Amino acid sequence: MAMYALTEVTKRFTKGRKEVRALDGVDLTVADGDWLAIQGPTGHGKTTLLQLLGALDRPSSGSVLFDGDDLARLSERRLAGVRARSFGFVFQFFNLIPTLTAQENVETALVPLKVSAASRRERAGRALADVGLADRSGHLPAELSGGQQQRVAIARALVTEPAVLLADEPTGNLDEDTRDEIIALLEGLWKDRGLTLITVTHDSTVARRAPRIAWISKGKVSLRKDDRRAARSRAVTTEPKDADSAAVGGAVATAEQSAAPVTTTEPRDAGGTAPGGRVALPEEATAAE
Numbered sequence: 001m002a003m004y005a006l007t008e009v010t011k012r013f014t015k016g017r018k019e020v021r022a023l024d025g026v027d028l029t030v031a032d033g034d035w036l037a038i039q040g041p042t043g044h045g046k047t048t049l050l051q052l053l054g055a056l057d058r059p060s061s062g063s064v065l066f067d068g069d070d071l072a073r074l075s076e077r078r079l080a081g082v083r084a085r086s087f088g089f090v091f092q093f094f095n096l097i098p099t100l101t102a103q104e105n106v107e108t109a110l111v112p113l114k115v116s117a118a119s120r121r122e123r124a125g126r127a128l129a130d131v132g133l134a135d136r137s138g139h140l141p142a143e144l145s146g147g148q149q150q151r152v153a154i155a156r157a158l159v160t161e162p163a164v165l166l167a168d169e170p171t172g173n174l175d176e177d178t179r180d181e182i183i184a185l186l187e188g189l190w191k192d193r194g195l196t197l198i199t200v201t202h203d204s205t206v207a208r209r210a211p212r213i214a215w216i217s218k219g220k221v222s223l224r225k226d227d228r229r230a231a232r233s234r235a236v237t238t239e240p241k242d243a244d245s246a247a248v249g250g251a252v253a254t255a256e257q258s259a260a261p262v263t264t265t266e267p268r269d270a271g272g273t274a275p276g277g278r279v280a281l282p283e284e285a286t287a288a289e
């Protein structure tokens, strides 16, 4: 069973007499442990989709099944529970509380879970160490670099041990080197912890790290790359230097890959607008794994 199964999802916003169709009939499945990048131009529904996946909002119609529950129909109370237990969020502008230290910011995520103060301290300390910030726990956000603030936000998202990490332009506000560090950190956490990772990005350099890319345009979603098996084998082979071959999973022929002939052509890096790489997808077959 897929972890997420979205069927015929629409989201409409009304502003006065004008209606915006932010999502317009989205069908999508995400399996446990996937890393899906959602890419597309500004204003085409990326954040809206991420908010539905994170139960921060409900669709206007359609269903958003998460582990068998329809997030469109759960009560507010149960939604809040799912949100606190199952999802971690990372945002472009970090969204840390400026008057709290790094340690205290991370601890806030544990408050809804009724964790004791001692255990909050201990778990937050560990989460900060996991993102390489053990020595900055007493710093306020303003006393940290952008990359460090994003690490605190990632620690805050992970301290609850969520099944899914949802990140909206997590590197949108960082320089290139810091961007690469943060992506490497997220990728490492995804590989080591079996997280399901969903990242929204404009940036093709970031998106192509992910084994699956969903392209969103005018509220409609199409999968442009689905390389789950290659990604898994890549974890145990050496990463090719060349970015283009890396993007297609290192072209390492494995038994797994030949069993599932997914062919991808990576879109050329042209600000994410290149049309390349529509993929023939064995979506149903892989979702049923």
Ligand SMILES: Nc1ncnc2c1ncn2[C@@H]1O[C@H](COP(=O)(O)OP(=O)(O)OP(=O)(O)O)[C@@H](O)[C@H]1O
Pocket (backbone or CB within 6 Å): 013, 014, 015, 020, 021, 022, 040, 041, 042, 043, 044, 045, 046, 047, 048, 049
């Ligand atoms: N609360 C709202 N009320 C009215 N319209 C909204 C609301 N939220 C989003 N929209 C509209 O829905 C569309 C999709 O917005 P969304 O924020 O999902 O885009 P996006 O792809 O995340 O863009 P960006 O890359 O700029 O963040 C836009 O046209 C936006 O103006």
Ligand SMILES: [Mg+2]
Pocket (backbone or CB within 6 Å): 046, 047, 048, 168
């Ligand atoms: Mg957005």
